[in-house]
Amino acid sequence: MSEASKLEGAPLIVIEADAGLVVTAWNRRAQLVFGTGAEEAVGRGLAEVLPLAGASWDALLAGDDGEPRVLEVRRADASWTIEVWSQALPAGVRLYAHDVGARVAAQARAALEATMLRAIKENLDVALWATDERGVFLYQDGKVIVDAGIAPHQFVGLSMLELYKDVGNNPLIERALAGEPARTYAAESHGMYLDTYYIPVAGGPGEPRLIGVTLNVTEAKRVENEMRSKLELIERQQEVIRVLATPIIEVWDGVLTMPIVGLIDTARTAEIMDSLLEAVTQTRARFAILDLTGVEVVDTGTASHLIRMIRAIKLLGAEGILTGIHPTIAQTIVGLGVDLTHVAVYAKLRDALKHCLRAARKA
Missing domain, CATH: 3.30.750.24 (STAS domain)
Structure with missing residues (x-):
């Protein structure tokens, strides 16, 4: 099988260009990804067919160190994010590439979610935790953890059922581990009043089985108690007024x-x-x-x-x-x-x- 036939059937995008970066070869995969046929691409400048956003082919190939590069191709009709390797040829260069747009988008979403999660953990009165199918902590972090005097992830590897058995919630936790969502309201623990959501998730052995979100409602409980005391005082005063009236x-x-x-x-x-x-x-x-x-x-x-x-x-x-x-x-x-x-x-x-x-x- 000739070299040209191999490149044509390759699962990667394969593009060849001469020393002046004019396209000399354009395989079928390149046509499928970019929607441009070989007859249209060959003979044109690489920068014209695949214009880069914020970079140039000349500078990239001149300083090539053999490592793959993630580049954004942006044309008037569409844009792509590709990962590219280059190989020097006697009379030019050969590029191997594949579309990584979905991967880059997923990485961007993951980075955004991580930033959001970090902001929530560090600034809101919450604790986030996860256990495996046995109730053993896999993760534990958040402002509530710090405010309680507990180091982040201090309880990882320990059983939630053992640590908090005196609270009396073990039957509820066991049902949550079995797949039944639950919530506790204003439970007193670590010197605070805490609302906790128990969220079952699907997972194999050793994987997260129960996700928890714990909210510090101490201030809300204080206000509630204060309002209740005021209402009771008002009721007593009204009763006195009724008697006096x-x-x-x-x-x-x-x-x-x-x-x-x-x-x-x-x-x-x-x-x-x-x-x-x-x-x-x-x-x-x-x-x-x-x-x-x-x-x-x-x-x-x-x-x-x-x-x-x-x-x-x-x-x-x-x-x-x-x-x-x-x-x-x-x-x-x-x-x-x-x-x-x-x-x-x-x-x-x-x-x-x-x-x-x-x-x-x-x-």
């Missing part, structure tokens, strides 16, 4: 009075009713006085609720008494058509107390 006073044996001040709506009236009925039951009071002197306006729903409260007091064996009804409230009650014939109503609290004392003496 509707105090129940035992002014005499068996006589309760509840002075109501401010605006009252249906919701507040329900609270008042619950508190008053409970107090009547606990003290076994015979009289319960609702003093409305400090209330100027109620809606029809609230007025109905007040009347029901008086009836409920009666069902407990006590007498409900209304005092200090404002004219507008009286109009609302009348508008409802409520019969107050059997309800003791007084203008002043003093009159209501006198009524209770008279009734108590008769009893």
